[in-house]
Amino acid sequence: MPYFDYSATTPCDLEVSKVLLEADREYFANPNASHALGRKSRAFLDEQIQSIHTRFGLIQKEIVFTGGASESNNLAIKGVANKLPEKKHIVSSLIEHSSVVAPLTYLMRQGYDLDFVTLDENGRYDLDSLASLIREDTCLVTLVAVDSETGIRQPVEEAALIAHEKGVLFHCDATQAIGKCPIDLNAFDLVSFSVHKFYGPKGIGGLIRNQGLELIPLIHGGKSLTNVRSGTPAVSFVAAAAKAVELFTFDEVRRYDHVKAMNDKLREALGEIPSITFNSNRYGIPHILNLSLLGKDSDETVERLSEQGIYLTARSACSGKEGFSRSVHAITKDEARATSSIRISLSHLTTEEEVETLIQALKERAVL
Numbered sequence: 001m002p003y004f005d006y007s008a009t010t011p012c013d014l015e016v017s018k019v020l021l022e023a024d025r026e027y028f029a030n031p032n033a034s035h036a037l038g039r040k041s042r043a044f045l046d047e048q049i050q051s052i053h054t055r056f057g058l059i060q061k062e063i064v065f066t067g068g069a070s071e072s073n074n075l076a077i078k079g080v081a082n083k084l085p086e087k088k089h090i091v092s093s094l095i096e097h098s099s100v101v102a103p104l105t106y107l108m109r110q111g112y113d114l115d116f117v118t119l120d121e122n123g124r125y126d127l128d129s130l131a132s133l134i135r136e137d138t139c140l141v142t143l144v145a146v147d148s149e150t151g152i153r154q155p156v157e158e159a160a161l162i163a164h165e166k167g168v169l170f171h172c173d174a175t176q177a178i179g180k181c182p183i184d185l186n187a188f189d190l191v192s193f194s195v196h197k198f199y200g201p202k203g204i205g206g207l208i209r210n211q212g213l214e215l216i217p218l219i220h221g222g223k224s225l226t227n228v229r230s231g232t233p234a235v236s237f238v239a240a241a242a243k244a245v246e247l248f249t250f251d252e253v254r255r256y257d258h259v260k261a262m263n264d265k266l267r268e269a270l271g272e273i274p275s276i277t278f279n280s281n282r283y284g285i286p287h288i289l290n291l292s293l294l295g296k297d298s299d300e301t302v303e304r305l306s307e308q309g310i311y312l313t314a315r316s317a318c319s320g321k322e323g324f325s326r327s328v329h330a331i332t333k334d335e336a337r338a339t340s341s342i343r344i345s346l347s348h349l350t351t352e353e354e355v356e357t358l359i360q361a362l363k364e365r366a367v368l
Contacts, residue, residue: 002354004312007148007176007288007345012240013199019243020201024236031233032223045225045235048242055249059186060211064226065238068205069175070099071218072192073142075207076171077103079215079228080140080190081112087139089113091163093125094330095147100173104142117143117159122283123152123331130159134166141168145183146176149315149327149343150280151288153177157187169213175205179248180256181285189213195237200244204237255348260286262346262355269359275366279328279341289344290328292337293366298325301342301365310361313343 012020023044029037031045052063066072077100081090092104094116108114118129125143134141141163145156160170171190177183179198185191185208194205209215209228221230248255263286270276270291279290293301298314305312315325329338344358 002310002357004310004344004346004350004354004358006347006350007151007197007343008313009196009202010199010347011349012196012201013244013247015247016200016240016243020236020240023239027235027239031235041235045233045238048235048239049225051242052238052245055245056185056208058208061186061208062211062226064207064209064229065234065241066205066207066229067203068196069097069173069192069194070205072194072205072207073097073099073171073173074103075215075218075228076190076192076209077107077140077142078218080169080171081107082216083214084139087137089115089135089138091115091117091130091133091138091141091143093117093119093143095119095123095149095152095327096142096144097148097173097175100142100144113137119331122281123147123150124283125154125156125159127155127158127162131162131166134163134168138166138168140171142171142173144173144176146174146181146285146288147327147331148176149288149325149341150290150331151176151284151286151345152281152331153181153283153285157184160187160189176288177285179245180259180287195241195244198244198248201237201240204234204241206241251348256286258348259346259350262286262350262352263289265352265355266344266359270362273363273366276362277337279325279332279337287346289346290325290341291344292328292340293342293362294336294340296340296365298340298342301340304365305358305361308361310358312345312358314341315343 027041027044029041031042115133118126120126163170169189172188173192178193191208196202215228217228224230275294277292302314324338325341328341
């Protein structure tokens with residue numbers, strides 16, 4: 001099946017699914033219970049959490065397990081803003097995921113000021129722009145590591161240094177980075193991720209935070225694993241997350257090399273077509289290739305390909321139906337490219353045959 005929407009979600013690896021089901025049967029007891037079964041669940045849960053910490057290379061960090069990156073982003077942004085109510089300014093960018101845009105919009109309606117970092121000619125954060133925007137009343141800088149629509153890898157580690165030099169907390173949405181490209185998770189005060197982006201189940205994500213960093217919770221209730229999110233700990237889902245992390249860290253180089261080879265194949269074949277322009281550049285991770293078929297409506301292209309059994313998207317699935325890519329427009333300043341762009345997202349599961357099928361279909365679409 002020619003599926004090219006891996007940046008939206010990935011199929012759960014069979015080994016991960018097996019771990020989830022086995023853990024759900026064996027460690028079903030509440031890990032906060034004081035009886036023997038509860039203690040057994042807690043010991044198993046602690047092992048899984050430690051496995052993730054180790055493979056992520058975390059130092060003096062805590063993982064707050066959430067329902068996914070959308071919840072993590074909301075908890076980070078609203079949690080900091082509510083904890084520091086005297087500071088009413090936030091710095092972000094125009095290429096953020098909707099789960100960052102929405103809480104920022106909410107806070108603007110509550111009286112917060114919001115500034116956006118300028119993008120340079122390569123679609124990356126202008127770090128001088130960032131430094132100039134931070135104020136005395138800035139409570140947070142929140143920037144995405146990899147743009148979900150173009151795949152451009154942003155200099156978030158350097159951006160975090162600038163924020164820290166000015167005494168400001170830094171939140172990074174690393175949802176499209178973890179499991180795909182190297183990233184220093186210790187460089188940030190807060191990091192969001194979602195397990196279904198790297199072949200785990202939907203319904204679990206995390207917010208990595210500095211130990212001791214206080215946030216105001218979104219969900220209040222009884223005892224859990226942390227003081228910023230209540231609810232019975234999802235032992236089996238954490239175990240599944242640990243397995244998914246284990247699998248991608250074990251096979252990271254081979255997976256990356258395969259994806260890059262598929263990306264190179266697409267670029268070589270499609271670069272010959274005059275009406276196709278690439279929006280992903282040399283700073284992009286190979287897992288995402290964004291291109292514009294000039295003169296062709298992006299939503300119509302997606303629908304025509306879907307009718308042929310080829311599945312990709314015009315933009316992030318969570319970005320809505322604006323009719324154009326906000327990210328492509330922010331980077332290129334070209335409405336024609338933004339309204340004709342499509343996102344091809346690749347995986348270690350992508351085959352050469354699938355890529356050949358897509359190439360032929362796009363060549364036909366370009367001339368029809």
